[in-house]
Amino acid sequence: MKSIRLISFIFSFMILVSCSSKVEKRRDEIIYWSSNNTEEIEFAKYVVNKWNQINKNQKVKFQPVPEGQSSEEVILAAVVGKTTPDIYSNMWEGDVESYARAGVLVALDTLEGFMNFLYERCDSSVIKEVTSPDGHIYQIPWKINPVMMIYNVNEFRNLGFLEPPKTYSEFLEAAKKFQRDVNGDGYVDRWIGYAEVVVTWWQRLFDFYPLYLAASNGAPLVKNNKAVFNNEAAKKVFDFLRKLYKNNYFPKERLSVRQDVFLDGIIATRFTGPWEIPHTEKFKPEGFNYNFTNMLVPDNHEGPVYTYGDPKNIVIFKKCPNPNLALRFLMFALDEENDLKFLEITNQLPHRKNLDTNPKYLSYFSRNPKMKIFASEVKYVKGTDQSPQLREVFDLISQEYEACVIYGKKTPEEALNDAEKAVNLLFIK
Amino acid sequence: MRKKIIPYLLVSPYLIYFLVFMAFPVGFSFFLTFTNWNIISPIEYAGLSNYKRLVNDAVFWKSLLNTFIFLIIHIPLQIIVSLFLAELLNQKIRLRGFFRAAFFLPVIVSGVVVTIIWQQLYGFDSGLLNRLLIKIGFSKVGWLTDPNLAMPSIAIMATWKNVGLYIVLFLVGLQTVPPQFYEAAELEGATHMQKFFKITLPIINPTIFMVVVLSTIGGFSLFIEPYVMTGGGPMNSTMSAVLYIYKQGFFYYHMGYAATLGLFFALLILAVVIIQKKFVERD
Numbered sequence: 154m155k156s157i158r159l160i161s162f163i164f165s166f167m168i169l170v171s172c173s174s175k176v177e178k179r180r181d182e183i184i185y186w187s188s189n190n191t192e193e194i195e196f197a198k199y200v201v202n203k204w205n206q207i208n209k210n211q212k213v214k215f216q217p218v219p220e221g222q223s224s225e226e227v228i229l230a231a232v233v234g235k236t237t238p239d240i241y242s243n244m245w246e247g248d249v250e251s252y253a254r255a256g257v258l259v260a261l262d263t264l265e266g267f268m269n270f271l272y273e274r275c276d277s278s279v280i281k282e283v284t285s286p287d288g289h290i291y292q293i294p295w296k297i298n299p300v301m302m303i304y305n306v307n308e309f310r311n312l313g314f315l316e317p318p319k320t321y322s323e324f325l326e327a328a329k330k331f332q333r334d335v336n337g338d339g340y341v342d343r344w345i346g347y348a349e350v351v352v353t354w355w356q357r358l359f360d361f362y363p364l365y366l367a368a369s370n371g372a373p374l375v376k377n378n379k380a381v382f383n384n385e386a387a388k389k390v391f392d393f394l395r396k397l398y399k400n401n402y403f404p405k406e407r408l409s410v411r412q413d414v415f416l417d418g419i420i421a422t423r424f425t426g427p428w429e430i431p432h433t434e435k436f437k438p439e440g441f442n443y444n445f446t447n448m449l450v451p452d453n454h455e456g457p458v459y460t461y462g463d464p465k466n467i468v469i470f471k472k473c474p475n476p477n478l479a480l481r482f483l484m485f486a487l488d489e490e491n492d493l494k495f496l497e498i499t500n501q502l503p504h505r506k507n508l509d510t511n512p513k514y515l516s517y518f519s520r521n522p523k524m525k526i527f528a529s530e531v532k533y534v535k536g537t538d539q540s541p542q543l544r545e546v547f548d549l550i551s552q553e554y555e556a557c558v559i560y561g562k563k564t565p566e567e568a569l570n571d572a573e574k575a576v577n578l579l580f581i582k
Numbered sequence: 583m584r585k586k587i588i589p590y591l592l593v594s595p596y597l598i599y600f601l602v603f604m605a606f607p608v609g610f611s612f613f614l615t616f617t618n619w620n621i622i623s624p625i626e627y628a629g630l631s632n633y634k635r636l637v638n639d640a641v642f643w644k645s646l647l648n649t650f651i652f653l654i655i656h657i658p659l660q661i662i663v664s665l666f667l668a669e670l671l672n673q674k675i676r677l678r679g680f681f682r683a684a685f686f687l688p689v690i691v692s693g694v695v696v697t698i699i700w701q702q703l704y705g706f707d708s709g710l711l712n713r714l715l716i717k718i719g720f721s722k723v724g725w726l727t728d729p730n731l732a733m734p735s736i737a738i739m740a741t742w743k744n745v746g747l748y749i750v751l752f753l754v755g756l757q758t759v760p761p762q763f764y765e766a767a768e769l770e771g772a773t774h775m776q777k778f779f780k781i782t783l784p785i786i787n788p789t790i791f792m793v794v795v796l797s798t799i800g801g802f803s804l805f806i807e808p809y810v811m812t813g814g815g816p817m818n819s820t821m822s823a824v825l826y827i828y829k830q831g832f833f834y835y836h837m838g839y840a841a842t843l844g845l846f847f848a849l850l851i852l853a854v855v856i857i858q859k860k861f862v863e864r865d
Binding site: 233251256353544 | 620621622624634638639722729813814815817818835
């Protein structure tokens with residue numbers, strides 16, 4: 154009796170174990186995750202449906218990236234847990250290199266037709282930017298949101314400026330005139346602009362970094378595992394921003410917790426992207442007049458004004474059962490026609506060359522003239538350097554930025570020297 | 583044979599627990615100190631590069647200094663405030679039970695909740711403390727935004743949160759003082775201060791030492807307060823050692839380097855504990 158019980162227990166246990174063993178089923182469909190931004194979900198649904206109607210035997214299954222504290226964390230968890238999608242379309246350019254080195258991404262240049270597609274879509278500088286140090290390309294440049302300066306036209310006219318400020322000196326002059334203690338409580342409560350004072354690394358993508366790119370004609374921060382940002386351009390940027398905080402032209406307090414301070418006239422400028430347009434159009438008070446201009450540059454600046462494009466790119470994970478099919482879907486999703494649809498639905502710019510002159514998009518830009526300002530900037534947009542340590546590079550710069558720019562405890566030279574030393578420590582072998 | 587196996591079987595649950603949850607993590611952490619591993623990549627041997635980086639890492643040394651600054655502010659403040667309040671609560675006063683409960687309440691409230699409440703109090707623009715300062719004619723103070731004030735502000739908050747626990751410990755200590763000693767001192771004409779310094783303090787010395795040890799351990803593990811309130815800023819002035827180790831491990835995924843920092847910090851705590859133990863033995 155006992156032995157029968159024992160045998161039946163072992164048998165049941167074996168059945169349970171065999172049931173739980175994972176057998177990876179062969180999938181015929183491609184799994185695609187987009188970001189969970191409403192407009193991007195709408196576009197992804199549109200393009201996937203369109204593809205699935207044409208390719209009934211090669212279907213793509215779409216879902217937004219699962220909810221988490223951030224999409225970056227969700228993707229990392231998916232990589233660790235080996236539960237990645239086949240395609241992910243919201244990868245920050247600065248994260249790609251670490252995933253490439255981890256060997257979880259498909260080298261797209263090894264797929265048939267990719268390079269022709271890429272040369273058709275992007276110019277050589279963008280291709281160079283997305284090429285990994287190992288010579289392969291792991292990402293498709295997908296969309297950009299160039300950082301520019303929004304300004305309150307009426308306020309600047311009131312100050313006697315018919316044109317927006319272009320250089321540091323002009324901006325400082327305007328700042329001095331605009332600064333005011335409106336309610337007379339002894340504290341300044343009107344500033345020329347605002348940038349987040351928090352030290353979080355990615356905040357520097359919207360103040361220091363675009364200003365650095367503008368001042369340096371698009372120079373890198375790191376190159377060949379070495380910090381290369383300790384230069385004249387970075388010093389000028391630190392010095393300029395430091396003056397803004399020192400003279401209380403930019404507030405040290407956090408204004409982002411209030412209502413929109415730009416629309417309320419509390420600040421007259423902001424470094425921002427095209428996402429500002431629908432927001433401003435929706436909430437602007439009557440008679441409010443705004444426009445966009447390039448990032449500010451040092452007084453002696455020559456040449457075009459570069460900026461940061463906040464690029465989000467598309468990757469194919471190695472788990473994908475059919476990378477060629479995934480690429481075919483992406484070439485379809487990113488063709489001229491679908492890029493136009495993407496523009497119309499999301500009001501974000503596809504990362505393709507000649508965007509402002511391509512006849513396909515002229516009608517859209519004539520209906521959205523403010524978007525055209527951003528489109529014209531596309532050829533002067535930079536992404537990030539291809540380094541797996543990029544977040545920490547930005548974090549270390551941000552710490553020195555805080556010490557020098559916000560608190561004035563270090564000179565620009567000291568801050569950049571310390572940042573350079575700290576960044577070079579990251580690459581110790 | 584059976585007699586030999588049975589003792590091992592009896593201790594095996596703990597032994598398995600110890601091996602899986604203690605010995606292996608410690609051993610693996612030590613192994614990681616010689617590697618570069620970011621969770622997603624294969625583990626790469628890195629020699630002593632993590633140790634070289636530690637020696638040159640200014641932020642880590644600053645985080646250690648911050649932790650010691652916190653201890654230097656927090657421990658004396660903790661002892662003075664809790665001993666003073668314990669002395670008051672040891673008197674026969676009205677509502678003594680209510681006060682004892684009220685002082686103990688912050689101890690059982692979640693650390694994150696307390697931290698968020700104090701963050702509101704310390705707010706630069708609309709914080710209660712700055713509003714009060716303006717009302718009485720002073721300027722606003724950057725409690726959490728001034729690099730010189732941020733850590734003392736956190737120390738004050740931590741003291742407020744833990745004071746109830748140490749009041750209880752001191753009350754126990756105070757009740758061990760024989761009342762005859764006070765009576766004899768009063769007959770000799772001793773003042774209240776003399777009684778406190780000549781009788782109370784020497785007798786409750788072991789309790790004070792226990793509070794010092796407990797506060798030190800608590801201070802070394804400072805994490806929630808800077809993590810929630812300041813993120814280690816401004817200018818890394820509230821970056822505690824534990825927060826920095828966490829940041830390296832779970833923000834940048836530098837597991838090898840985080841393990842190196844953790845190992846160094848553990849050895850440092852061990853050294854401090856040995857020194858404290860020497861003091862106890864000398865006592």
